[in-house]
Amino acid sequence: MNDAAIVLEARGITRAFPGVQALAGVDLTLRAGEVHALMGQNGAGKSTLIKVLTGVHAPDGGSIKLLGNDVAPTSPLHAQQLGISAVHQESHLLPNLSVAENICAGRYPRRAWTRGGGIDWRETNRRARELLAGLGIDLDVTQLAGGLPAALQQLATVARAVATDARVLILDEPTSSLDTDEVQALFALIRRLRDQGVSILFVTHFLDQVYDICDRITVLRNGKFVGEYPCAKLDARGLVAAMVGRELVHAGKAPAHAPAEAAQATAVLAARNISRRGQIKPMDIELRAGEVLGLAGLLGSGRTELARLLFALDDRDSGDVSVDGKPAKLDKPADALALGLGFCPEDRKHSGIVAELSVRENIVLALQARMGLTKFLRPAEQLALAEKLVAALGVKTASIETPIGQLSGGNQQKAIIARWLATHPRVLILDEPTRGIDIAAKQELMNEILALANGGTAVLFISAEIEEVVRVSDRIMVLRDRAKAGELPPGADEDAVFSMIAGGP
Amino acid sequence: MKLSQHALFWPATTLLLLLAVCALFNPSFLSIAWRDGHLYGNLIDILNRAAPLMVVSLGMTLVIAVRGLDISVGAVVAIAATVAALMIGGKFSAGGDVASDHPLWQALLAALLVAAACGLWNGLLVVKAGMQPIVATLILMVAGRGIAQLLTDGQIITVYYAPFFALGNGFLLGVPVALWIAAALWGLLHLLLSRTALGLFIRAIGGNPEAARVAGIRAASITLCVYTFCSLAAGIAGLIISSNVKSADANNAGQLLELDAILAVTLGGTALTGGRFTLAGTVIGALIIQTLTSMIYSLGVPPEVNLVVKAAMVFAVMLLQSAEFRGLVLRAVRGGAKHA
Numbered sequence: 001m002n003d004a005a006i007v008l009e010a011r012g013i014t015r016a017f018p019g020v021q022a023l024a025g026v027d028l029t030l031r032a033g034e035v036h037a038l039m040g041q042n043g044a045g046k047s048t049l050i051k052v053l054t055g056v057h058a059p060d061g062g063s064i065k066l067l068g069n070d071v072a073p074t075s076p077l078h079a080q081q082l083g084i085s086a087v088h089q090e091s092h093l094l095p096n097l098s099v100a101e102n103i104c105a106g107r108y109p110r111r112a113w114t115r116g117g118g119i120d121w122r123e124t125n126r127r128a129r130e131l132l133a134g135l136g137i138d139l140d141v142t143q144l145a146g147g148l149p150a151a152l153q154q155l156a157t158v159a160r161a162v163a164t165d166a167r168v169l170i171l172d173e174p175t176s177s178l179d180t181d182e183v184q185a186l187f188a189l190i191r192r193l194r195d196q197g198v199s200i201l202f203v204t205h206f207l208d209q210v211y212d213i214c215d216r217i218t219v220l221r222n223g224k225f226v227g228e229y230p231c232a233k234l235d236a237r238g239l240v241a242a243m244v245g246r247e248l249v250h251a252g253k254a255p256a257h258a259p260a261e262a263a264q265a266t267a268v269l270a271a272r273n274i275s276r277r278g279q280i281k282p283m284d285i286e287l288r289a290g291e292v293l294g295l296a297g298l299l300g301s302g303r304t305e306l307a308r309l310l311f312a313l314d315d316r317d318s319g320d321v322s323v324d325g326k327p328a329k330l331d332k333p334a335d336a337l338a339l340g341l342g343f344c345p346e347d348r349k350h351s352g353i354v355a356e357l358s359v360r361e362n363i364v365l366a367l368q369a370r371m372g373l374t375k376f377l378r379p380a381e382q383l384a385l386a387e388k389l390v391a392a393l394g395v396k397t398a399s400i401e402t403p404i405g406q407l408s409g410g411n412q413q414k415a416i417i418a419r420w421l422a423t424h425p426r427v428l429i430l431d432e433p434t435r436g437i438d439i440a441a442k443q444e445l446m447n448e449i450l451a452l453a454n455g456g457t458a459v460l461f462i463s464a465e466i467e468e469v470v471r472v473s474d475r476i477m478v479l480r481d482r483a484k485a486g487e488l489p490p491g492a493d494e495d496a497v498f499s500m501i502a503g504g505p
Numbered sequence: 506m507k508l509s510q511h512a513l514f515w516p517a518t519t520l521l522l523l524l525a526v527c528a529l530f531n532p533s534f535l536s537i538a539w540r541d542g543h544l545y546g547n548l549i550d551i552l553n554r555a556a557p558l559m560v561v562s563l564g565m566t567l568v569i570a571v572r573g574l575d576i577s578v579g580a581v582v583a584i585a586a587t588v589a590a591l592m593i594g595g596k597f598s599a600g601g602d603v604a605s606d607h608p609l610w611q612a613l614l615a616a617l618l619v620a621a622a623c624g625l626w627n628g629l630l631v632v633k634a635g636m637q638p639i640v641a642t643l644i645l646m647v648a649g650r651g652i653a654q655l656l657t658d659g660q661i662i663t664v665y666y667a668p669f670f671a672l673g674n675g676f677l678l679g680v681p682v683a684l685w686i687a688a689a690l691w692g693l694l695h696l697l698l699s700r701t702a703l704g705l706f707i708r709a710i711g712g713n714p715e716a717a718r719v720a721g722i723r724a725a726s727i728t729l730c731v732y733t734f735c736s737l738a739a740g741i742a743g744l745i746i747s748s749n750v751k752s753a754d755a756n757n758a759g760q761l762l763e764l765d766a767i768l769a770v771t772l773g774g775t776a777l778t779g780g781r782f783t784l785a786g787t788v789i790g791a792l793i794i795q796t797l798t799s800m801i802y803s804l805g806v807p808p809e810v811n812l813v814v815k816a817a818m819v820f821a822v823m824l825l826q827s828a829e830f831r832g833l834v835l836r837a838v839r840g841g842a843k844h845a
Contacts, residue, residue, distance in 0.1 A: 313719065337721030351719045354712040356780050357705075365709055368702045369721040376702045419720065 004031040006068075007199045008053075008084070008168050013062035015048055017406075019398030022048040025062070026225045028218055030168060030199040035190060037210045037231075038203045040220035041243055041438035042410030043396050046203050049220070050170055053201075054086045055079040066167070083167035087157050087174055089409075095146025100128035102145050103160045131163055132156075135189055151182035158189060162198065169193060170201045175209060176435055179298055179464065187213050205438060207236050221245055244440050266325060268458040269341065269427045271310060274319025279305040282318060283484040285477065287427055287458040292449060294473025295462040296497050302482035303462050304346050307431045310460070311336045311343040337370045342425030344416050346432040346462075348409065352416045355405030359397050359415055360386040362404045367422040389418035394444060410437030417448070428452060429460045434468060446472050466497050512774050515826045516789040519772070522825075523796045524548075531803055543676035547799065555795035556683035557582075557742035557749075559788055560690055561762055562769040564738030566787045567694075567731045569770055570711045572779030573631060573638040575732065578739040578766055580649025581623045582759025585743030587653040589616040590662040590753035593669055603665040612669075613744060620740025621733050623649065628732030632725045646763070653755035663752045673749025683745045687788075690738065694784055707731070711779030769794055772822065793822065 008030040015023040023045045030036050040046050051057045053064065055073030064071050066082055073079035076086070093102045101124065109123040128141040137155050145153060154174055161169055171190070175183045190200055190213060202214055210217060211231060219226040219242040226242050234242070267286040275282040280302050287293055297303050308314045310321075312330045321330045323339050330336055336343070345351040354362060363386040368377055377385070386400055393414045397407055404412055413433060420428055430449070434442045449472055453459050463469050469476060476488040478500040485500050509515075527534045527547070537546035561578050568575045592615055594606030605612070623645055630641035664670075675682040698704035709717040710724045717724050742762070747753045771777060772793050773786025797818050806814050824830045 311719075332723075333718055334721050334723050343719060345719055351713075351715040354709045354716050354780075356712045357708060361705060361709075365705070365717075365720045365722070368705060369723075371702075373701050373703055373706070376700060 004033055006030070007032050007066065009065040010049075010053065011063050011065075013049065013052055013064070014060045015052060015057055016060055017398070019402075020223075022223050023052070023059070024223045026220060026223070027228070028053075028201075029228065030201060031216075032199055033194050033197045034215045035194055035200045035202055035213050037214040037217040038201055038220070039210065039217055039239060039243055040226075042408045042441055043222070044220040044243070045223040046220060047172070047408065048223075050086060050172055050201075050203070053079065053084055053168075053170065080164050080166070083165065084170070085161035085164060085166035085168070086170040086172060087154075087161050089173040089176055093145035093153050093157055093160075095144065097145060098142050099132075099139060099145050099148070099156050100125045100141035102156065103128040103131060103141070103163055105160075107164075132159055135159055135162075135192060137189065151178050151185065154178060154182075154186060155189060158186070158193075162193060166198060168199045168201065170203075172203045173205065174202075175204060175206065183209065207239065207439075210239070211236070219243055240439060243438070267322075269310070269321070269323055269339075270325075271319055271321045274309055274316050274321070276305065276309055276314055276317050279314070279482060280309055280316075281481075281483040285310070285484075287460055289426070289458050290453055290456050291474045292453045292459040292461050292472055294469035294476040295460060295479065296466055296469045296476055297479035297485070297501060301479040301501075303479055304431055305482070306479065307343065307346075307429050307460065307462055311341055311429060313343070334369070337366065337423070340423075340426035342366065342420035342423055342428040344413075344420060344428075344430045344433050346435070348412055348416065353404045353412050356403055358401045359390065359395065359404050359407070360400045362415055363389055363418045363422055366419050370423055385422055386418075389421060390415070393418050393421075393448065394441075410441050413437055414441070414445075417445070421452075425457060427458045427460070429462075431462045432464065433461075434463060434465070442468075466494050466501075470494050470497060512783055513786055513789065516773050516786050516793070519822050519825055520789055520793050520796065523793060523800065523822075527796070527800050527803065534803065539679070543679040543681075547803070549681065551792065551795050551799050552684050553681040554799070555791050556681065556687040557745045558762070558765055558769060558794060559687040559791040560738050560742045560745070562766045562773075562787045562791045563687075563690055563694060563784060564735030565763075565766040566770050566773070566775055566782050566784060567707060568638075568735045569767075569775055569777060570707050570779060570782035571728050571731050572711050572714065573728065573732065574767070575624075575627060575642045575735045575739075576639060576763040576767075577623065577627060577642040577645035577649055578735065578742075579759035579762040580646050580653070581620050581736050581739035582743035582746060582762055583653040583753075583755050584623060584649050585616040585620045585740035586747035586753040586758045587656050587662065587755050588619050589613060589669075589744055590664050590747060591656060592616075593664055593666050603667065605666045605668075609666070609668055616744055617737060617740045620743065621737045623740075624733035624736025625729070627736065628729035631732065632728050650755060653753075657753065657755050659755070661752050661754045661756075664747070665751075669748055670751060671748070673745045673747070683749070686741065686745065690741070691784060691788060698784070703727075707782070708780055711782070713780075765791075765794055768819065772826065774826075797822075 006029055008028070010026065010028040013023050013026045026045065026049055028049065038046050038049070048057065052059045053073065055075045055078050066084070071082050073082060073084065104124045104127060108119045109127065111118055111120040125141050132139050132141065137159060139152060139156065145156065148156070158174070174186060178186060194200060204210060214231055216228060216230050217234060217239065218228045219239070221243060266288065268289050269287040271285050273282045273284065274280065285306070295303050295306065309316050312332050312335055321328050328339055330339065354365070360382055364377055364382045371377065383400065390397065390400060395411050395414045395418065397411060404415055407415065417433060434445060437445070449459055449461060461469065461472055470493060474490050476492055476497060478485040478488065478497060480501060488496055488500065524535065534547050537544055537548055539545065565575060565578065589612045592607045592612035593609065627642050627645060630636045630644070631638050671682055673683055677685055706717070706722050706727055709720065709722060710727060714724055743759060746758055769790035770787050771790070773783055773788070773790035775782040775786060797815055801811055801814055
């Protein structure tokens with residue numbers, strides 16, 4: 001593999017933003033037909049490096065060579081023409097166009113003028129079908145992209161990226177919204193592309209995936225190049241150590257906090273028989289003070305839908321909700337807020353952050369919404385509150401007044417959690433709070449969740465990673481096919497959760 | 506922060522440039538005098554004439570800030586003017602005095618209530634029925650003028666009741682009453698936005714409506730209020746306009762005002778995509794538009810080329826305010842310098 005031709009060679013890339021040196025002399029070497037992992041914690045500079053390679057940002061210094069020639073991509077389109085394509089975390093297909101239209105967008109085949117000119121739709125569909133078939137993807141290309149499951153959208157996005165004869169394909173956390181089977185389908189596609197000689201740069205937070213598919217790893221830390229390693233020479237422990245810059249003390253089972261006590265506590269929030277057609281079959285759920293209830297289940301089992309129902313983001317078709325044993329009015333998110341509920345949504349960009357507002361404003365938003373229009377938090381109070389939470393959660397930001405959209409994903413996530421901590425919620429619903437954030441931050445987050453529970457908050461913790469659910473939860477509720485499969489008592493292990501998900505006893 | 510990065514830098518520069526051009530052609534353009542117990546001059550005239558547009562544009566700013574649009578404001582101007590004129594009526598009494606059918610305050614209040622109801626209707630269509638704002642307000646844009654014409658039987662209603670004329674023609678402490686009204690509305694909004702959480706909520710809703718809802722903000726209620734306020738502002742503008750011309754013309758009152766208002770908001774630097782807005786910018790935007798109009802008249806541009814000249818000027822102003830265009834020019838200039 002070491003002998004394979006070098007396709008892309010970036011040397012000494014630097015790039016600064018106001019207040020942050022995002023990249024300081026980073027090297028990256030991609031060879032033909034390899035899958036190369038780019039690893040680093042949040043804010044290590046992975047995203048910036050990708051943006052430099054794809055022409056979104058111009059580097060302040062350094063050089064990029066593609067097949068031996070110096071290149072300087074000036075826009076994503078230019079990068080694509082050079083042969084560098086990227087697929088980002090969330091699929092960027094246009095939902096109201098068909099799969100074929102998406103794949104051929106920008107280079108639609110034309111009909112001869114003798115036949116009336118215009119776009120040749122039959123040829124468009126044929127090309128898309130041929131491309132997908134060549135990649136082993138079975139998909140009706142005339143379907144609207146928006147109607148596809150997330151995983152198929154992701155595959156189609158990758159297909160579109162390589163349709164331009166890409167030499168280098170950058171995959172930025174492509175698996176973060178996929179479940180295990182879907183990841184395997186994506187990996188099959190990646191291997192096929194690799195065998196065709198495409199160089200693939202793969203960014204992920206899942207260590208096991210790195211060892212599943214990658215040949216080599218480049219590690220960044222705080223914008224600096226740490227090293228390039230063959231996968232065989234660097235085990236997971238070593239990789240984590242390289243990323244965080246120290247030996248990670250593995251936390252193991254999180255410190256337990258007297259679940260026996262919690263079991264006796266009364267339910268803060270109890271829902272009976274709640275349902276929503278096509279999303280949640282009637283079920284009961286109870287959240288108790290000082291307890292972490294884990295919610296486990298496969299993608300599509302109704303985890304997020306249940307959370308949205310509990311926070312009244314969607315209307316329920318049936319069911320009663322009570323708080324502290326008394327019937328409660330819970331018809332809209334503002335009601336939930338008034339009752340002392342908090343909700344960190346799964347889809348950070350779409351329903352979490354307000355990108356243009358500052359970190360401070362994003363943090364005070366929920367508290368201010370609960371205090372109402374007229375009891376305005378004075379700027380000094382906002383600042384003090386936001387700074388306290390930013391420090392407590394370790395949000396990395398150039399300034400408290402930086403628009404939150406400029407923060408890295410993990411830091412945005414922390415800021416959204418800070419938003420809810422500011423309201424001192426009695427019930428906190430966390431939907432995939434650890435998605436897309438690095439290991440050290442995950443650990444901090446887990447500790448934060450346990451501290452919250454110790455403080456008497458009822459926490460609903462939702463995660464696709466069963467191991468996390470087991471580690472942090474007192475009780476675990478399992479969903480299967482949009483219905484409640486059952487509940488597991490404190491002390492249940494991963495096997496018990498898996499067998500319940502699978503339909504066992 | 507550099508001065509040129511301030512949000513109001515380009516709108517203010519544009520306005521000053523326009524005024525400088527006016528002064529170039531007519532040296533006395535900028536002079537202000539005290540005559541007949543009030544301020545007098547071209548600048549005062551511009552401020553006075555821009556007042557209705559300012560009032561409407563302030564409402565429009567908030568609507569656009571929550572990702573909306575209200576193209577019915579011109580129609581609401583006509584409705585409010587008609588309601589007020591009908592209620593004032595105006596018969597000559599034997600002594601030659603003119604009496605009002607209803608007390609003036611009732612007429613004004615009724616006009617404003619009808620205007621607010623129009624806004625409530627717009628808001629409900631957008632918030633509850635989920636219509637696209639431009640379509641929802643298009644309904645009232647077309648129907649509103651029709652309703653006003655029905656009320657007046659298609660006639661222009663002339664008002665003879667003198668106290669009503671104060672709104673559009675009167676002076677208070679030497680300053681036009683209309684300007685006082687616009688200033689009061691601006692002051693009120695400024696207080697609301699700086700002393701309550703309204704500004705934060707509006708920017709959150711405009712920036713990301715779904716995230717604002719998840720954060721517990723009553724986005725629907727706030728949006729409803731904003732549409733209601735916008736129409737109310739249009740109603741106020743309708744009263745000023747009809748008072749100024751001493752009549753209510755259902756066909757022509759506030760004609761195309763919605764477009765001028767959107768233009769004023771845009772010129773002021775508010776993002777049409779919602780979230781980012783500036784009231785001061787909008788006021789400057791309205792002044793730019795009125796200055797353009799006054800300039801065309803004072804330069805003696807023939808009426809038939811009037812609109813073309815105005816369009817060309819708006820085009821130039823928009824180019825000046827476009828960061829992309831300025832960058833392009835800057836690069837071209839630098840590139841030229843290098844080659845030279």
